[in-house]
Amino acid sequence: MWTRRQFALGAAAAALPMAGARAQAQPYPSRPIRLLVPFAPGGAPDVVARALAQQVGQQLGQGIVVENRPGGNSIVATETVAKATPDGYTLLFATSSHTINPVVYKKLPYDAATAFAPVSLLKRTPGLVLVAGPGAQARDLRGFIEEARGGKLAFGSPGVGNPQQLPGEQLNIMAGTRMLHVPYRGGNLALNAVVSGEIACAFVSMIAAKGPIEAGQVRALAVTGSRRLSALPNVPTIAEAGVAGYDMDGGWQGILAPAGTPPEIVQRLSAEIHKAVRAPLVATRIREDDSEPIGNSPQEFDRFLREDSARMKAIVQAVGISIDS
Numbered sequence: 001m002w003t004r005r006q007f008a009l010g011a012a013a014a015a016l017p018m019a020g021a022r023a024q025a026q027p028y029p030s031r032p033i034r035l036l037v038p039f040a041p042g043g044a045p046d047v048v049a050r051a052l053a054q055q056v057g058q059q060l061g062q063g064i065v066v067e068n069r070p071g072g073n074s075i076v077a078t079e080t081v082a083k084a085t086p087d088g089y090t091l092l093f094a095t096s097s098h099t100i101n102p103v104v105y106k107k108l109p110y111d112a113a114t115a116f117a118p119v120s121l122l123k124r125t126p127g128l129v130l131v132a133g134p135g136a137q138a139r140d141l142r143g144f145i146e147e148a149r150g151g152k153l154a155f156g157s158p159g160v161g162n163p164q165q166l167p168g169e170q171l172n173i174m175a176g177t178r179m180l181h182v183p184y185r186g187g188n189l190a191l192n193a194v195v196s197g198e199i200a201c202a203f204v205s206m207i208a209a210k211g212p213i214e215a216g217q218v219r220a221l222a223v224t225g226s227r228r229l230s231a232l233p234n235v236p237t238i239a240e241a242g243v244a245g246y247d248m249d250g251g252w253q254g255i256l257a258p259a260g261t262p263p264e265i266v267q268r269l270s271a272e273i274h275k276a277v278r279a280p281l282v283a284t285r286i287r288e289d290d291s292e293p294i295g296n297s298p299q300e301f302d303r304f305l306r307e308d309s310a311r312m313k314a315i316v317q318a319v320g321i322s323i324d325s
Helices: 004-024 044-060 072-082 097-104 141-148 166-175 187-196 206-214 263-276 280-287 298-319
Strands: 033-037 064-068 090-095 116-125 129-132 154-157 180-183 201-204 219-223 251-258
Touching (some): 033 044, 044 090, 044 116, 044 263, 072 090, 072 097, 090 116, 116 263, 141 219, 154 187, 166 298, 251 298
Parallel strands (some): 033 064, 154 201
Antiparallel strands (some): 090 251, 116 251, 129 219
């Protein structure tokens, strides 16, 4: 016969599995979500990431904390997410560097093709703006190209292999310029170097370029994509200005989760992002560089990543960028 104490202990033990089941059955999300941004605060990706975090957090009824983890051309933050618990509480704000790095770096601490679960593509940018400061004398692209053919000009980007380096290297190939690439620790630092005259130019997003252009600190010489930007209707594309066939878009931004994240969580996040990118708070930030909100499905984003990886491989190999690591 059980004593009263034995009965109480047995009842408590029987209740443990039930308590565990209730804990596992907690609706997602039941605690704050981390969104890792691989760049410094204040840059164009950070602006969109924070707007997205605020909007999706409101929709989910749970906070999304933005953590800036710059370093290694986005590798630091990307590795952190790749090795995180796949429970939907650690996400990556990915950019074009995600498909460029596997081609540029001979060794990475993760496999970009298998370490992540695609959630949603947020936006694609039609083109970057080539801005010049006091370090360049030319007032238009044709004059700038002639000046750059002398080999005395430098352009900056947030790092070797960064999407903002590729347009300059491509211009060197297609226009015969001899610009020197100078890597910085962030896009804002590269742009500040243009403003101060430390370097001649940089290829930056419209979001980043708008303030310095309006303040007269830099000159917008051309756009890298296939069409002009609505915010700069009088600024030609590089192809229009004389470099036939030149066409480089401004990259993309999207959300990735660690591989193994439950499909129902990935689908939930994708649906919320689809809704969020059309909300005024986020859509305004996305459209500041003429991008259009996308917010597609995990399957569509996965297909996009595979196609973009092949495209980036062709461009990087043509430019000839390679980093030992």
